[in-house]
Amino acid sequence: MSNHNQPDKAELCSLFRRFIAPEFVISDAETLKPYECDGLSMYCEMPLIVVLPETVDQVQEVLRICHRYQIPVVARGAGTGLCAGAMPNATGVVLSLAKFNHILEINSQTRTARLQPGVRNLAISEAAAEYGLYYGPDPSSQIACTIGGNVAENSGGVHCLKYGLTVHNILSVEMITVEGDKILLGSDGLDSCGLDLMALITGSEGLLGVITEIQVKLLPIPEKAQVVMAAFDTVQQAGDAVGGIISNGIIPAGLEMMDTHAIQAAEDFARAGYPKGAQALLLCELDGTTEEVQEYIEQVEKLFLTYGATSIRTSQTEAERALLWKGRKSAFPAVGRISPDYYCMDGTIPRSQLAHVLTEMQTMSEHYQLRVANVFHAGDGNLHPLILFDANVPGEFEKTEEFGGKILELCVAVGGCITGEHGVGIEKIRQMPVQFNQQELQQFNAIKEAFDPKGTLNPGKGIPTLRRCQEYRSIEPSEEVNHG
Amino acid sequence: MADISPQIQQQILDARRDKRQLNIVAGNSKPFMGRQTHADTLNVSQHRGIISYQPVELVLTARSGTPLTEIEALLDEHNQMLAFEPPRFSAHSTIGGTLACNLSGPGRPWSGSIRDHILGVRLINGLGEHLKFGGQVMKNVAGYDVSRLQAGAMGTLGVLTEVSLKVLPKPAAVSTLSWELEAKQAIRMMNELAGKPKPISAACWIEGRLYIRLSGAQSAVDATIKEWHGSEEPDADNLWLALRDQQLSAFQSTDPLWRLSINAAADVAPLDHLSIIDWGGAQRWYRGHQDKYEMETLAERAGGQVSLYTGGDRTADVFHQPVPALQEIQKRIKASFDPDGILNSGRLYSWM
Numbered sequence: 001m002s003n004h005n006q007p008d009k010a011e012l013c014s015l016f017r018r019f020i021a022p023e024f025v026i027s028d029a030e031t032l033k034p035y036e037c038d039g040l041s042m043y044c045e046m047p048l049i050v051v052l053p054e055t056v057d058q059v060q061e062v063l064r065i066c067h068r069y070q071i072p073v074v075a076r077g078a079g080t081g082l083c084a085g086a087m088p089n090a091t092g093v094v095l096s097l098a099k100f101n102h103i104l105e106i107n108s109q110t111r112t113a114r115l116q117p118g119v120r121n122l123a124i125s126e127a128a129a130e131y132g133l134y135y136g137p138d139p140s141s142q143i144a145c146t147i148g149g150n151v152a153e154n155s156g157g158v159h160c161l162k163y164g165l166t167v168h169n170i171l172s173v174e175m176i177t178v179e180g181d182k183i184l185l186g187s188d189g190l191d192s193c194g195l196d197l198m199a200l201i202t203g204s205e206g207l208l209g210v211i212t213e214i215q216v217k218l219l220p221i222p223e224k225a226q227v228v229m230a231a232f233d234t235v236q237q238a239g240d241a242v243g244g245i246i247s248n249g250i251i252p253a254g255l256e257m258m259d260t261h262a263i264q265a266a267e268d269f270a271r272a273g274y275p276k277g278a279q280a281l282l283l284c285e286l287d288g289t290t291e292e293v294q295e296y297i298e299q300v301e302k303l304f305l306t307y308g309a310t311s312i313r314t315s316q317t318e319a320e321r322a323l324l325w326k327g328r329k330s331a332f333p334a335v336g337r338i339s340p341d342y343y344c345m346d347g348t349i350p351r352s353q354l355a356h357v358l359t360e361m362q363t364m365s366e367h368y369q370l371r372v373a374n375v376f377h378a379g380d381g382n383l384h385p386l387i388l389f390d391a392n393v394p395g396e397f398e399k400t401e402e403f404g405g406k407i408l409e410l411c412v413a414v415g416g417c418i419t420g421e422h423g424v425g426i427e428k429i430r431q432m433p434v435q436f437n438q439q440e441l442q443q444f445n446a447i448k449e450a451f452d453p454k455g456t457l458n459p460g461k462g463i464p465t466l467r468r469c470q471e472y473r474s475i476e477p478s479e480e481v482n483h484g
Numbered sequence: 485m486a487d488i489s490p491q492i493q494q495q496i497l498d499a500r501r502d503k504r505q506l507n508i509v510a511g512n513s514k515p516f517m518g519r520q521t522h523a524d525t526l527n528v529s530q531h532r533g534i535i536s537y538q539p540v541e542l543v544l545t546a547r548s549g550t551p552l553t554e555i556e557a558l559l560d561e562h563n564q565m566l567a568f569e570p571p572r573f574s575a576h577s578t579i580g581g582t583l584a585c586n587l588s589g590p591g592r593p594w595s596g597s598i599r600d601h602i603l604g605v606r607l608i609n610g611l612g613e614h615l616k617f618g619g620q621v622m623k624n625v626a627g628y629d630v631s632r633l634q635a636g637a638m639g640t641l642g643v644l645t646e647v648s649l650k651v652l653p654k655p656a657a658v659s660t661l662s663w664e665l666e667a668k669q670a671i672r673m674m675n676e677l678a679g680k681p682k683p684i685s686a687a688c689w690i691e692g693r694l695y696i697r698l699s700g701a702q703s704a705v706d707a708t709i710k711e712w713h714g715s716e717e718p719d720a721d722n723l724w725l726a727l728r729d730q731q732l733s734a735f736q737s738t739d740p741l742w743r744l745s746i747n748a749a750a751d752v753a754p755l756d757h758l759s760i761i762d763w764g765g766a767q768r769w770y771r772g773h774q775d776k777y778e779m780e781t782l783a784e785r786a787g788g789q790v791s792l793y794t795g796g797d798r799t800a801d802v803f804h805q806p807v808p809a810l811q812e813i814q815k816r817i818k819a820s821f822d823p824d825g826i827l828n829s830g831r832l833y834s835w836m
């Protein structure tokens with residue numbers, strides 16, 4: 001890049017310090033270090049500068065300055081993402097939303113909450129509880145991850161089969177454009193006129209704008225919730241049992257499966273009473289009115305037995321329900337204890353393909369000589385294979401990545417997709433062309449250009465950039481940013 | 485039952501070459517929606533047929549010209565449904581048109597809109613490229629959500645050719661309770677009841693009565709009826725259908741019909757003819773010759789937006805005007821799909 005007026009690092013810092021408290025403009029290596037990666041720590045990069053603005057005005061001003069000098073901007077919530085979406089850009093600024101951690105309003109009458117983007121997911125439900133309300137989407141990382149990050153990734157959770165993903169649970173989003181303009185997408189109403197830009201922003205991984213406020217819908221806390229745990233001798237039987245529940249017209253609040261490796265790891269970690277000899281375990285949560293839960297629990301217990309469950313346990317107290325979930329919700333760290341490192345994949349498949357996909361995966365596991373444990377949002381087909389490896393063994397991470405890539409290709413081949421909820425980031429950008437052809441990728445890039453013509457928002461993530469065809473040419477390649 | 489997408493693609497390429505604009509038509513059940521435009525007709529009604537349906541997966545894929553009646557008949561056989569209760573303005577309403585107009589019925593606040601149930605689409609953009617976005621699985625966050633972006637775009641971004649949807653089991657039991665109430669009290673009560681963990685599936689207010697529909701397990705519906713002491717409506721199914729399809733007498737007039745999509749609890753100053761409150765308070769219908777700009781101000785004060793649904797001057801803009809920054813982005817998105825402005829240009833807004 002040959003821009004003579006380009007400020008150097010020190011000049012940029014002093015520009016930011018004119019309106020942001022000096023201690024919140026970070027430029028020394030030691031303080032920058034914690035920002036070098038997100039939850040996928042295999043991908044690291046040190047940023048040029050990290051800023052932690054405290055007001056929306058400051059966010060706007062940061063964006064204006066970066067836009068003027070074409071400096072890459074990477075928005076960051078809690079950094080729990082699993083696709084290196086929040087990994088910094090070496091020549092860019094990390095814009096942390098950590099200071100925006102206030103719940104602005106909880107309206108019990110309309111069952112909505114207005115939130116700053118840095119509010120933690122769990123904090124919303126905790127604050128809403130006194131009104132008998134909660135926020136639906138519950139990623140396993142909910143203690144730490146932020147609502148801004150959830151919108152940027154369209155995060156799900158174990159309850160999204162019944163209650164939907166982030167996109168189904170938000171009403172409006174305030175966003176700052178790359179030029180620093182503030183816009184409001186959506187409204188207090190349920191549908192808005194014109195193009196549904198809020199749908200486009202949800203899951204856009206910080207590539208289209210920076211989210212500064214979110215209005216979410218809250219739900220009444222169900223009268224009752226109970227979970228049935230069932231063990232099976234084969235994955236096939238467990239998969240069929242899931243189909244059986246759905247065919248009977250029951251939509252459980254959550255329906256999760258674990259394979260034998262995940263069961264053992266989770267049990268050693270959480271001591272939830274999981275049967276360690278089982279090949280597959282199902283957790284099926286039913287919620288609703290007291291009468292309804294009782295009715296469905298009986299049906300589900302019967303169905304599980306019909307489909308060959310070898311043991312069944314139904315939670316009788318809230319403490320027992322929490323315990324049964326604890327194993328599942330801590331499956332990632334649990335697997336982390338039985339292996340020096342693990343790599344979490346995130347494909348989605350049609351449920352009917354589960355047994356086939358797991359068998360294929362076992363073959364690959366033998367080929368690559370790497371163990372794999374599976375946790376599965378069985379209700380909606382979202383598979384999380386956890387590949388166990390040791391980063392200290394030279395070449396093992398590369399082998400793991402290749403294995404992971406093959407799993408994602410398999411997901412696409414059986415009619416699924418490369419990511420159900422963790423996003424593309426940098427991690428899965430190589431698999432994007434497996435799911436999308438050249439023209440489709442070009443359409444994505446054209447949408448990106450509609451928001452961010454110079455490509456300075458989270459560059460290099462989400463969508464592979466191609467040489468643009470004549471139709472879309474609006475910038476010269478030499479103007480493209482970030483190559484320093 | 486035919487795939488005519490190659491022909492559609494050719495017609496778009498021809499129009500592009502000849503610099504002609506096209507007006508996409510399928511069942512022609514909603515010519516009154518959006519703005520009036522003048523363009524050659526691109527008829528896609530023959531592009532129809534259900535491509536796949538797996539009841540256990542809760543997923544159905546159909547060509548865009550497939551009539552809703554055909555889809556619902558098949559779902560019926562497996563005791564499943566389109567949970568967004570698509571309105572139909574004639575027997576020919578298609579799934580593609582329903583998506584393009586983002587039409588959903590009374591259950592919208594609880595079971596979601598068509599936008600919420602969309603899993604994937606195929607579409608032909610203004611360059612004649614046949615593209616696929618999303619898929620046939622419940623969760624998919626690869627790339628931007630172009631599928632949901634089609635909801636309410638009114639065909640301005642492409643000709644939809646295939647739609648994949650999440651379908652749901654029908655509830656075991658449905659009942660409706662009603663109370664005689666003033667509009668203001670009805671709005672308060674709708675919001676209050678919606679905050680309770682009971683199986684509400686719709687709430688509307690029509691001509692002095694509040695109606696609450698309950699759907700779910702028989703035991704849950706029965707217990708709620710006992711607790712809430714409303715009078716049970718005998719012929720409620722027809723009421724909800726008539727509300728969904730705008731067949732109620734309150735809809736029968738040639739005066740302009742306004743749709744407000746606003747804060748569910750908003751206290752809107754009474755207009756000449758307050759007709760109907762739906763969606764638990766979040767959708768309100770008015771009849772009358774109001775000024776569009778004044779209606780926009782009113783809607784904004786109520787936290788939402790207005791559109792001139794039917795009647796009035798349909799050569800002017802009929803949907804709520806976005807602020808200039810949002811107009812600019814929408815124009816650019818339109819151009820990214822349809823750089824020559826061939827497809828349904830002007831149908832949504834005069835400026836795109």
Ligand SMILES: Cc1cc2nc3c(=O)[nH]c(=O)nc-3n(C[C@H](O)[C@H](O)[C@H](O)COP(=O)(O)OP(=O)(O)OC[C@H]3O[C@@H](n4cnc5c(N)ncnc54)[C@H](O)[C@@H]3O)c2cc1C
Nearest residue numbers: 077078079080081085139140146148149152155156206211
């Ligand atoms: C143990 C563990 C369990 C997990 N379980 C789940 C799960 O069950 N379901 C699930 O969906 N995910 C899960 N995740 C992934 C992760 O927690 C989610 O993606 C989460 O939404 C990320 O939030 P964050 O605040 O940490 O965002 P970050 O990691 O900081 O950022 C994520 C992306 O969003 C962008 N971004 C962040 N804030 C903004 C903003 N304000 N404006 C614009 N862009 C922004 C970033 O640029 C980045 O691309 C899990 C992660 C871990 C570590």
